[in-house]
Amino acid sequence: MFIFGWIFWNGKTEDIVLASEFLKKVGYQAALIAFTSQKEYEIFSKNPDLYGKPELKFPISIKMISTCKGNRVAIPLFPLIILKENTIHQFAQNLNHISDLPLLRAATVNDQETAENLAKDTRIDILIAENDKENQIFTKGVVSLARQSGNTLAHSLSSAITASKYQQSKIFRNLFRLFNSIKLFRQPNIIFTEFHYPENKYIIRGPRELIAILKTIFKIPEKWGKEMLSNHWEKLILLQIKRVYDLFIEPGVEIVDIKNIDKEKI
């Protein structure tokens, strides 16, 4: 199952419905929506046209994703919040507010120091690098810290696609070095091409095209490319579904079944 990351929330339901139809045409089966604040998430979660609570069935598997579809959207959508702060203190304050919400948490990185501190934090799920400058912040130290705390790294290919011919080779080189260092650690990482609908919808690339780019330009085998676009995303989405029902205890521990469920509580 190919999952798209991510559409930015702009408050208009019709834009998101059209964006989901466009993504289904291009070849994706699910997508994430990115918020910047708690209020935006509350508006989204209360709208049945866009978001549907997943039905609880044991064992928890990927097939539950199809039950999360809203009434009007073409593919199921999952919430994600992105934090963009300047100092570590501001990150810590925001994380305290957000840690109870059942959604995925991501953070963009500006400095080496903040990257090392965020990589150690287990409350964050995804560390994002959107630009060429942010890709250079992911050194071997940051990658190993992220592996120990269970974070995934996210790399954007939209800068490589939209750059001029003279800048492309530099961006390719930095990404090639990064992917080679990540291969050694066997760190889970994901690929995304984010967009705002309908302003720049032609930056999206389908999953087959992204796998071909990774294979030919960055010499990443097809199997690993598919994992970057499907398997690692599926693990994150299952994590989000477990948070909805408070079933996540810690990594390595999984609840197999619950007896005597109070249906009113669920």
Place this chain on the structure above:
Amino acid sequence: MVKFLRQRYVLFEILQDGNIEISRDSLMKRIWREFLHLYGTSLGYRAGLWLIRYNPKTGHGILRCDNVTRDELITCLAFIRHIENINVLFHTRKTSGTVKNTLKLWRKFLISPIPPRE
């Protein structure tokens, strides 16, 4: 004995705002320009690119290439953002080893008339 060089036929679709017709010549010029920029003449002569069928009204078509350079062709299509100042998005639907099978897939997935051979 299996041949080293085999052909592959890529069924593609051009997504764009509005129904502006893109001519066959401008499409091939753009694809060649991008291919040579990314991979150069050292791989260009081995690609064996040819536009088999193309419907300019719907933007559907079939491209021929060698089995060795199929992924390179798909990356080349992925890096094309505009043709003659029109924002476009190439979506590769299916690949096949024979023309007959790709025409069958065209009828199944892209509900549009197939143009005659040129």
